Each structure stands twice: as C-alpha cells, then as structure tokens.
Amino acid sequence: xxxxxxxxxxxxxxxxxxxxxxxxxxxxxxxxxxxxxxxxxxxxxxxxxxxxxxxxxxxxxxxxxxxxxxxxxxxxxxxxxxxxxxxxxxxxxxxxxxxxxxxxxxxxxxxxxxxxxxxxxxxxxxxxxxxxxxxxxxxxxxxxxxxxxxxxxxxxxxxxxxxxxxxxxxxxxxxxxxxxxxxxxxxxxxxxxxxxxxxxxxxxxxxxxxxxxxxxxxxxxxxxxxxxxxxxxxxxxxxxxxxxxxxxxxxxxxxxxxxxxxxxxxxxxxxxxxxxxxxxxxxxxxxxxxxxxxxxxxxxxxxxxxxxxxxxxxxxxxxxxxxxxxxxxxxxxxxxxxxxxxxxxxxxxxxxxxxxxxxxxxxxxxxxxxxxxxxxxxxxxxxxxxxxxxxxxxxxxxxxxxxxxxxxxxxxxxxxxxxxxxxxxxxxxxxxxxxxxxxxxxxxxxxxxxxxxxxxxxxxxxxxxxxxxxxxxxxxxxxxxxxxxxxxxxxxxxxxxxxxxxxxxxxxxxxxxxxxxxxxxxxxxxxxxxxxxxxxxxxxxxxxxxxxxxxxxxxxxxxxxxxxxxxxxxxxxxxxxxxxxxxxxxxxxxxxxxxxxxxxxxxxxxxxxxxxx
Amino acid sequence: xxxxxxxxxxxxxxxxxxxxxxxxxxxxxxxxxxxxxxxxxxxxxxxxxxxxxxxxxxxxxxxxxxxxxxxxxxxxxxxxxxxxxxxxxxxxxxxxxxxxxxxxxxxxxxxxxxxxxxxxxxxxxxxxxxxxxxxxxxxxxxxxxxxxxxxxxxxxxxxxxxxxxxxxxxxxxxxxxxxxxxxxxxxxxxxxxxxxxxxxxxxxxxxxxxxxxxxxxxxxxxxxxxxxxxxxxxxxxxxxxxxxxxxxxxxxxxxxxxxxxxxxxxxxxxxxxxxxxxxxxxxxxxxxxxxxxxxxxxxxxxxxxxxxxxxxxxxxxxxxxxxxxxxxxxxxxxxxxxxxxxxxxxxxxxxxxxxxxxxxxxxxxxxxxxxxxxxxxxx
Numbered sequence: 001x002x003x004x005x006x007x008x009x010x011x012x013x014x015x016x017x018x019x020x021x022x023x024x025x026x027x028x029x030x031x032x033x034x035x036x037x038x039x040x041x042x043x044x045x046x047x048x049x050x051x052x053x054x055x056x057x058x059x060x061x062x063x064x065x066x067x068x069x070x071x072x073x074x075x076x077x078x079x080x081x082x083x084x085x086x087x088x089x090x091x092x093x094x095x096x097x098x099x100x101x102x103x104x105x106x107x108x109x110x111x112x113x114x115x116x117x118x119x120x121x122x123x124x125x126x127x128x129x130x131x132x133x134x135x136x137x138x139x140x141x142x143x144x145x146x147x148x149x150x151x152x153x154x155x156x157x158x159x160x161x162x163x164x165x166x167x168x169x170x171x172x173x174x175x176x177x178x179x180x181x182x183x184x185x186x187x188x189x190x191x192x193x194x195x196x197x198x199x200x201x202x203x204x205x206x207x208x209x210x211x212x213x214x215x216x217x218x219x220x221x222x223x224x225x226x227x228x229x230x231x232x233x234x235x236x237x238x239x240x241x242x243x244x245x246x247x248x249x250x251x252x253x254x255x256x257x258x259x260x261x262x263x264x265x266x267x268x269x270x271x272x273x274x275x276x277x278x279x280x281x282x283x284x285x286x287x288x289x290x291x292x293x294x295x296x297x298x299x300x301x302x303x304x305x306x307x308x309x310x311x312x313x314x315x316x317x318x319x320x321x322x323x324x325x326x327x328x329x330x331x332x333x334x335x336x337x338x339x340x341x342x343x344x345x346x347x348x349x350x351x352x353x354x355x356x357x358x359x360x361x362x363x364x365x366x367x368x369x370x371x372x373x374x375x376x377x378x379x380x381x382x383x384x385x386x387x388x389x390x391x392x393x394x395x396x397x398x399x400x401x402x403x404x405x406x407x408x409x410x411x412x413x414x415x416x417x418x419x420x421x422x423x424x425x426x427x428x429x430x431x432x433x434x435x436x437x438x439x440x441x442x443x444x445x446x447x448x449x450x451x452x453x454x455x456x457x458x459x460x461x462x463x464x465x466x467x468x469x470x471x472x473x474x475x476x477x478x479x480x481x482x483x484x485x486x487x488x489x490x491x492x493x494x495x496x497x498x499x500x501x502x503x504x505x506x507x508x509x510x511x512x513x514x515x516x517x518x519x520x521x522x523x524x525x526x527x528x529x530x531x532x533x534x535x536x537x538x539x540x541x542x543x544x545x546x547x548x549x550x551x552x553x554x555x556x557x558x559x560x561x562x563x564x565x566x567x568x569x570x571x572x573x574x575x576x577x578x579x580x581x582x583x584x585x586x587x588x589x590x591x592x593x594x595x596x597x598x599x600x601x602x603x604x605x606x607x608x609x610x611x612x613x
Numbered sequence: 614x615x616x617x618x619x620x621x622x623x624x625x626x627x628x629x630x631x632x633x634x635x636x637x638x639x640x641x642x643x644x645x646x647x648x649x650x651x652x653x654x655x656x657x658x659x660x661x662x663x664x665x666x667x668x669x670x671x672x673x674x675x676x677x678x679x680x681x682x683x684x685x686x687x688x689x690x691x692x693x694x695x696x697x698x699x700x701x702x703x704x705x706x707x708x709x710x711x712x713x714x715x716x717x718x719x720x721x722x723x724x725x726x727x728x729x730x731x732x733x734x735x736x737x738x739x740x741x742x743x744x745x746x747x748x749x750x751x752x753x754x755x756x757x758x759x760x761x762x763x764x765x766x767x768x769x770x771x772x773x774x775x776x777x778x779x780x781x782x783x784x785x786x787x788x789x790x791x792x793x794x795x796x797x798x799x800x801x802x803x804x805x806x807x808x809x810x811x812x813x814x815x816x817x818x819x820x821x822x823x824x825x826x827x828x829x830x831x832x833x834x835x836x837x838x839x840x841x842x843x844x845x846x847x848x849x850x851x852x853x854x855x856x857x858x859x860x861x862x863x864x865x866x867x868x869x870x871x872x873x874x875x876x877x878x879x880x881x882x883x884x885x886x887x888x889x890x891x892x893x894x895x896x897x898x899x900x901x902x903x904x905x906x907x908x909x910x911x912x913x914x915x916x917x918x919x920x921x922x923x924x925x926x927x928x929x930x931x932x933x934x935x936x937x938x939x940x941x942x943x944x945x946x947x948x949x950x951x952x953x954x955x956x957x958x959x960x961x962x963x964x965x966x967x968x969x970x971x972x973x974x975x976x977x978x979x980x981x982x983x984x985x986x987x988x989x990x991x992x
Contacts, residue, residue, distance in 0.1 A: 094922075095922045095923060095925070096922045099919065099921075099922060099924070169919065169921075170919045174852060174918075174919075176850065176851045176852065176868055177851040177852065177919065177920060177921060180850075180851075185786065185850060185851065185921060186851075186921045186922070187922075271868075271869070272868065272869025272870070273805055273868060273869040274849070274850060274868050274869070275785070275810055275815055275849035275850060275868075276849070276850050277812060278810065278811055278812025278813065278814075278815045279807075279810070279811075279812070280805070280806070280807045280810040280817075286869070287869070287870065288852055288867055288868065288869070288870070289867060289870065322724075322732060323726075323732040324732040324733070324734065324735070325734065325735070325736040326736075327735070327736070327737060327738075328736075328737045328738070328741075328742050329736065329737065330737065331737070331742045353854065353863045353864050353865055354865045354867065354872075355864065355865060355867060355870060355872035358764060358765065358767075358768035361764065362761050362764065362765075365757055365760055365761065365764070366757055369753045369756060369757050370750075370753065372749065372753055373746060373749050373750050373753065376745065376746075376749040377742065377745060377746055379713060380713075380741075380745045381742075382717075383713060383716050383717050383720065384735075384741070386717070386720040386721055386724060387716075387720050387724065387735075388724055388729070388732065388733035388735065389720075389724050389729070389732045389733075390724065390726045390729050390730055390731055390732040391654065391658075391720075391721055391724050391725045391726055391729070392650045392654055392725075392726050393650065393653060393654040393657035393658060393661070393721065393725050393726075394650055394653070398657065398661075401661065401717060401718070401721050404717055405714060405717055405718070408709075408710065408713050408714060408717070409710065409714070412706040412709060412710055413706070415702050415705075415706060415753070415756060416699060416702050416703075416706075419698065419702065419756060419757070419760040420760065420764050421694070421695045421698055421760055421763040421764045421767060422695055422698055422699050422702065422760070424695060424767075424861055424862070424863050425692070425695060425696075425699075425858070425861045425863065427863055427917065428854065428856075428863075428917040428918060429917065465631070465634040465635065465637075465638060466634070466637070466638065466653070467633060467634040467637040467638070468630060468631070468634040470653075470657070471630070474660070474664075477664065478664070481668065481671075485671075485672070485675065486675055486679065489675065489676075489679035489680065489682070489683055491683060491684065492683070492684040492858045494856065494915055494916070494917045494925075495917075496919045496924060496925075497924065497925035498922075498924070498925045499925055500925070502925060502926050502928045503913055503915060503928055504909060504910070504911055504913060505684060505858055505859070505911075505912075505913045505915070506858075506915070508682045508906075509682065512679065528627070529627070529630060532627045532630070532631060533631075533634070536631055540635070542638055542642070542647060545648065558648070589736065591732060591734070592731060592732040592733070592734050593734045612736065
C-alpha cells in the first residue's frame with residue numbers, strides 16, 4: 001500500500017480507494033458514521049480522549065474518597081452514605097469498599113486513563129498527521145479498537161453496582177485472593193472480579209488492535225521522503241509503545257484466562273494446598289507466584305507503555321517551545337529502543353520478597369538499574385534542549401517542564417527500589433506509592449496535559465484558555481509534590497491499609513495523612529478546572545490565526561512547528577490533506593536555523609543546504 | 614437543599630474562573646498581543662525559578678519535620694547494611710536531583726523568550742552523550758555491586774549458624790499463627806492431607822510425632838538478642854507478607870510454597886527503648902497513652918501483601934529478650950498445644966479499628982476459628 005493512496009473502509013464495507021480524486025463525489029457520511037462509529041483517526045482520538053477524561057474523573061474521585069478515610073480515620077462523612085449507600089454506612093467507608101476503591105483506582109488510572117486515554121488519543125491523532133498519511137492503515141480496525149475499549153469501560157463501570165461490589169483484591173489481581181471465587185474470603189472476588197477480568201480482556205483486545213494498526217501505519221504509510229530517521233520523536237515513542245503492548249499484553253491475557261479457569265472450572269494453575277476455615281481445598285500443584293510472573297511480564301512493560309508516549313509528547317513540546325532542535329535526536333531514539341528491550345527483563349523486581357531465588361533476583365537488579373541509563377540520557381537531553389533556547393513558557397511547555405521534574409524525582413527513587421536489599425524494607429510501603437505515582441502517575445499526566453494543550457488547536461482550531469491553564473499547572477505541580485513527596489518519609493508504612501490505628505509503629509503520621517488528603521482534594525478540583533477549560537474552549541476558545549488559501553481551506557501553525565500536522569487544513573477534513581500529501585525533505589527539528597524561526601519538514605532543502613543527519 | 618447550595622456554589626466557582634480566564638484572553642487580544650508570550654514567559658520564568666527554590670527549602674523542612682518520626686534505626690544486623698546502602702544511594706541521588714532539577718528550572722527561567730530572543734541551534738554533541746551515559750553507568754554499576762554483596766550476605770545459606778532459633782509463622786485471614794518448637798527445639802511433623810488438616814488442627818500437625826508434644830502457640834514473637842532466627846513462613850488461604858519493619862525483614866507467605874527469612878536481632882526491646890529515650894521526638898507525650906512515646910515503644914509484625922478486608926489488622930507484638938536464660942524462662946510459662954491447646958486465634962485478632970468495631974467483620978472471623986481441643990486430637 002503506498003503512502004499516496006490509502007485504502008479505508010467505512011462501516012458498511014464501502015471501500016474508497018482514492019481520496020485524492022474521490023472528494024467531490026464522496027459518499028456523505030451520516031451523523032452516526034461521523035461522530036459515533038467513525039473510522040476517522042481524528043474522531044477516534046477524540047473518543048479516546050473524552051472516554052479517558054471520564055475515567056480520569058472517576059479514578060480521581062475514588063482516590064479523593066479513600067483519602068477521606070485515610071486522612072480522617074476516626075470521623076464520619078454523612079454525604080458518603082448518600083453517595084455510596086451500604087458501602088459507607090453511617091458516613092464511614094467500609095474496609096471492604098476501601099479496598100475496592102483502591103483496586104479500581106489503580107485499574108482505571110493505569111489502564112483506562114494512562115494507556116487508553118493517553119496512547120489511544122495521541123497515537124491516533126498524531127501518527128497519520130505526522131507521518132503524512134490520510135488515515136490509519138485500517139480505519140475499521142481502529143474503530144474496533146475504540147469500541148472494544150468502550151465495551152471494557154461499560155463492563156468495568158457496571159461492576160461498581162454489583163451487590164458484592166467491584167474487584168477488591170488489588171489492581172495486580174494476585175491469586176489466591178482473586179483466585180478463589182469465594183466472597184467470604186473477599187467480597188470483590190465474586191462476580192466483581194469476573195467482570196474485572198472481562199473488562200481487561202476487552203481492554204487487551206482493544207490495545208492489541210490499536211497497537212498493530214499503529215505499527216503497520218508507521219512502517220507502511222509514511223509519505224514520500226519520510227525515512228525513519230526523519231520521524232518526530234512522538235512517532236518513535238508511539239511505535240515502540242505499540243510494540244511493547246503487542247508483545248506483553250498477551251501474557252496478561254493468558255494469565256487472566258488461566259485465573260478464570262481456576263475460578264470457574266476448578267483447575268489449579270495458581271492454587272495449591274489452600275486451607276479455608278480448617279478445610280483443605282482440592283487444589284493441588286499450582287503456583288500463585290506463576291501468576292505474578294505473568295502479570296508483571298505485562299505489568300512492568302506497562303509502565304513504559306504509559307510513560308513512553310508521554311516522553312515522546314514532551315520531547316516534541318520541549319523542542320517546539322524552546323525554538324530549538326531536540327538535543328541528541330539519535331540518542332533519544334536509541335534510548336527509547338534500549339528502554340523497550342530492557343523493560344522486558346526487569347519484571348521480577350516486583351517480586352524480590354516473594355521467595356524468588358536470590359540468584360535470579362541479582363539478574364533483575366542488574367537490568368533494573370541498567371534501565372536507569374537510557375532514562376538518564378533522556379533527562380539530560382531534555383535539559384540540553386532547553387539550554388540556550390528561546391523558551392516560550394506557554395501552558396504546554398510548562399507541563400512539559402513539569403513532566404521532566406516529576407520524572408527526575410520519581411525516577412531517582414527507583415534506584416533504591418530496584419536494588420533488592422533496600423527493597424526488602426521498602427516493598428509494598430508508601431515509599432513505593434510515592435515512587436510510582438510521581439514517576440508514572442503524575443509525570444504521565446503532565447505529558448498528557450502537555451499534549452492536550454499543545455494539540456488542542458489541531459483538534460478544534462482553537463486554543464485552551466491560558467489563564468485557566470496556568471492555574472491548572474501550578475496547582476497540579478505544587479499539589480502533586482505536596483501529595484507524594486512527603487510519602488517518602490512514610491517509608492516502611494504498608495500501603496493499602498485502611499487505618500494505621502492497630503499499630504504503634506505506623507500510627508505517628510496522622511497530621512501528614514490529613515495534609516496529603518487535603519492536597520489531593522485541591523489537586524482533584526484543579527483537574528476539574530482543566531475539564532471545564534477543555535469543554536468551554538471547544539466552543540469559545542481563542543481561535544487559531546488562519547490563512548485561507550485558494551483551495552478553500554484554512555491553514556494555521558499556532559506554535560510554529562515543523563511537523564506535518566500543521567501543514568494540513570485546520571478544519572477537520574476527511575483524508576487530512578486537501579490535495580496531495582506533502583513530501584518530506586528534512587528532519588523534524590529545524591528550529592532557529594538559517595536565520596529562520598523554523599523550517600517545515602515539507603520545505604525542500606535550499607540550494608547548497610546540507611541535510612541534517 | 615444543602616446539596617443544591619453546594620452544587621450552585623461549585624457551578625459559581627467554575628463560572629467565575631472561566632470568566633476571569635476569558636476576560637484575560639480578551640484583554641490580551643484587544644491589546645494586540647494574543648499570541649505574544651513575552652510577558653507570560655517573563656513572569657512564569659520567575660515563578661518557575663521561585664518554585665524550584667521553594668521546593669528545595671520545603672524538602673529541608675520536610676526532613677526536619679518528618680525524619681524524626683520515621684521508623685527508627687535497624688534492630689537487626691543485616692538491616693544496618695541495607696540502611697547503609699539506602700543512604701549511599703540517597704547520597705548519589707541527592708546530587709543528581711539537585712543538579713538536574715535546578716538546571717531544568719533555571720534554564721527555563723534564564724532562557725525564556727523575554728530574556729533570550731534567539732535560540733542557539735545546537736542539535737547534538739556525541740561527546741556529551743558519551744559522558745552522560747558512562748558516568749551514570751559507572752555509578753549504577755557501583756550500586757549494583759554493593760547491593761549484591763549485601764543481598765547475598767542476607768541469603769547466604771552456607772554461612773549461617775547451624776543452630777538458630779526456629780519459629781514457624783503461618784498466616785491466614787487475618788491473623789498470624791506463631792508456633793515454637795518447645796524445649797526440644799524440634800517441631801512436630803505436619804501431614805498435609807484432609808485427614809490431618811481439620812478446623813481444630815489447621816496446620817495438620819501429626820500428634821503421633823512426639824516432637825509435637827511440646828510445641829506451643831505464642832501470642833507474640835519472641836527472639837533472643839544476637840541469636841540468629843530462622844522464621845519459617847507459610848500461609849493457609851491467600852498470600853500474606855511477613856513484615857518486621859524495625860528489623861528490615863519482609864518475606865511473602867505463600868499458600869502451598871514454603872518461604873523463610875534468616876536474620877539476627879541486635880537490640881532487645883529494652884535497649885531500643887533506652888536508645889529512643891535519647892531522641893527528642895520520642896520524649897514527646899503520646900496523647901493516646903499519656904506517656905512519652907519511647908515508653909510504649911514495641912517491635913511489631915505486620916502484613917504487607919493485600920489479603921482482604923482486615924489486611925490492616927494483622928498485627929502481632931515482637932519482643933527481643935536479652936539472653937537464652939530469659940527466653941527459657943518465658944518458654945517454661947507457655948503451655949504446649951498438645952496438653953491444653955488454647956486457640957491460636959486468641960493470640961491475634963486486633964483488626965477492629967477503634968471507630969469501626971461494629972462494622973468490622975474480623976471479630977467474627979476470629980470467633981469462627983474454633984479451638985483445638987486435646988480430646989479431639991488424634992493419637
């Protein structure tokens with residue numbers, strides 16, 4: 001399939017092979033095809049984004065609710081009973097529902113927001129635009145990818161309303177807690193967990209369909225002249241994210257399938273010699289640790305699936321707004337590759353204290369600390385990019401800077417957790433909570449926000465409001481640190497505890513947990529400012545300065561970027577470019593060169609100009 | 614009504630914010646500098662610089678405020694080494710943290726477009742890349758080597774005392790069952806089949822084995838100062854994790870897979886209290902007990918693997934006695950399971966949080982456990 005004539009099939013199987021000449025007499029899509037069952041990558045990107053925002057609010061709200069319990073373990077909040085009913089009798093969240101909220105918070109944010117919402121949105125929006133393609137390799141598969149994500153969302157959301165509640169055995173779903181279908185052991189291990197497993201299955205299908213499409217599109221549909229080394233770093237990041245997902249998600253699918261066999265069919269993949277109430281159950285020969293291997297074989301690459309797209313977005317945003325090429329483009333590409341390869345060899349660092357063979361642990365320590373090298377290279381290159389730039393401190397740039405700050409703060413503590421002897425004490429404590437929330441929670445959100453503010457004009461032809469954006473940024477930056485930085489000092493306090501009141505050792509931090517809870521509420525409200533800003537700006541944001549050309553389309557390049565998405569008409573058209581797809585002649589980072597503020601990728605080399613390599 | 618007022622206030626709050634935002638935008642447009650980020654870059658540059666300075670100051674303040682409250686120094690020998698490694702890593706981290714964070718925010722301030730109109734086209738420098746690849750790699754290699762020396766020291770089976778104090782700890786929802794081998798130092802065998810595992814004998818102890826006759830349950834874990842301990846771990850129903858925060862000990866208890874942890878306590882409970890007495894924060898009065906904090910200090914055992922609703926309640930006290938004599942004296946007072954089995958559950962359940970005693974179901978769980986009665990024991 002050539003880059004010039006892409007093949008897309010709409011929902012009716014109607015094949016439109018030639019967009020270039022097909023525009024005038026194109027089948028007019030219905031409302032349903034345009035906005036609901038759309039095969040257009042731009043619409044699908046919006047669908048992922050808005051679904052992700054919905055889940056972001058739900059997941060954030062859950063954390064606010066359980067922070068109420070953690071901050072004020074001895075108080076009651078009557079409104080909770082109105083909201084949660086029997087789960088908060090007397091205005092106090094029950095210990096069972098507390099675990100359910102923690103579990104769902106993790107599942108929602110890791111998978112539904114920071115994988116679906118982040119990768120789904122920006123890979124869909126940017127891959128065709130930045131490589132110069134009319135759409136994804138398969139618009140239909142792309143549409144399926146979203147609708148499987150939607151199905152997963154529906155199933156997961158319904159599980160909140162089950163009588164026994166949603167899954168409550170941790171987002172990691174370890175058996176036997178989640179492997180025995182016995183609500184006496186854990187209420188959420190009843191139907192709630194089955195629905196969790198079903199939702200995850202749909203989610204994985206969605207992720208695989210999306211990922212295959214991204215890789216196929218990037219490898220096959222690049223426009224003329226767009227060699228791999230001329231790709232913006234966003235595209236490199238999306239491609240390797242997709243590859244990671246394709247190779248690792250099936251392991252989780254297999255793991256969850258076997259878990260359901262144990263639960264529903266009575267097999268013993270993960271169960272052995274279980275004694276409940278003094279009765280030895282009939283499971284023989286399985287290993288609960290096997291599930292952990294399968295889970296973390298996805299679970300660790302998953303954190304890179306989350307952070308790599310954010311890294312790609314941030315690399316792009318830092319460069320555009322510094323008016324300077326990204327520092328060390330090749331080093332950035334190589335470090336992404338290194339991260340992807342090594343990320344498959346570190347999973348057991350989540351399992352140092354499971355009774356893993358200590359010799360095996362040594363291998364995982366080595367690779368875990370090794371992965372810090374490419375991460376460090378990236379950080380140095382980002383800082384190098386800002387150095388001597390002409391930095392435009394716009395809202396997306398602020399979030400990109402915030403991303404780097406968070407990534408440094410959270411990444412460094414990984415050196416402690418990754419070193420197995422230190423991990424003995426830190427494992428499953430608040431130190432871990434601080435580490436991963438900063439490095440892949442808050443940081444990934446910063447990357448996502450940088451992307452949304454930066455490409456909002458590409459989505460809607462308008463800007464998001466700057467004032468609200470800056471407020472959002474500062475509250476989130478300061479608040480994010482206020483929530484998670486002090487948690488480092490709660491080293492040794494176990495996570496997922498409903499209250500610390502039973503322990504002399506852990507019961508000294510009450511003032512701090514309250515402070516953290518207040519900060520969490522403030523940060524949550526700041527995210528609502530973002531949501532309001534987003535929807536308000538769709539209709540009332542400042543318009544992008546545009547130029548109308550003779551082809552009847554309007555063009556604008558609000559941030560003065562070099563990449564191809566800004567060479568396409570600002571208004572949404574089917575097939576992205578009105579005429580021919582532009583050809584590419586230069587790398588994507590020609591900023592402040594040859595006495596020009598920027599030179600677009602589709603500008604031919606000037607006579608005598610040497611191509612940047 | 615209250616709900617309505619709250620809702621109205623929230624709507625008002627966001628409306629006001631949006632109006633402020635829109636007003637700013639319109640006034641910029643009127644002034645003709647809509648997309649001119651000079652002014653915004655200027656004051657955001659100052660704010661970012663201010664942020665990083667405030668951030669550093671706040672960290673100093675946090676250390677001052679929170680470090681004294683943290684779990685105190687290690688009470689085991691290997692824990693001192695892991696703590697030491699923590700501090701070595703912290704040292705390198707702090708250097709990198711300060712340099713990179715400061716550079717990041719300072720450059721954002723120093724080179725913002727109001728101060729620096731023209732960016733310097735500088736796309737790469739391979740020498741720099743090599744430097745900042747090699748230096749981290751060396752530091753990390755040092756950390757890995759140091760880490761592995763400590764790690765293999767902890768798990769070095771050959772170098773261990775041949776005659777440690779052995780304790781068997783079995784976890785179940787939501788309690789720890791601690792079995793001591795009694796005066797003979799030998800545990801009675803366990804036979805893991807449905808004939809032996811019963812509600813009154815959940816471990817499947819073989820009562821025909823004479824070694825089992827002096828085994829006893831203990832309501833707390835008792836260790837001896839400077840005497841190595843081998844904790845043999847297991848779980849009945851779901852995964853739990855055996856965690857002694859003061860001793861830097863953590864190991865999962867996995868149903869069907871035995872695990873263990875070997876370590877040596879360094880300070881008795883009394884010695885630890887004496888040490889804490891010298892620290893100011895530990896001399897403050899605990900409002901709940903009315904005593905100085907060091908006085909009620911105790912070692913504790915906790916669960917660190919999510920195991921169900923009362924995960925947070927799996928507490929057990931740990932005591933380190935000064936010598937074998939004190940240990941023997943304590944042991945003499947214990948009643949073997951074989952003679953007069955007290956329920957292992959009597960030792961445990963503290964899950965009911967003060968405010969939630971009524972709704973917490975843990976009490977029920979404990980009552981259900983049943984008591985092993987000597988008469989039922991198979992001979």
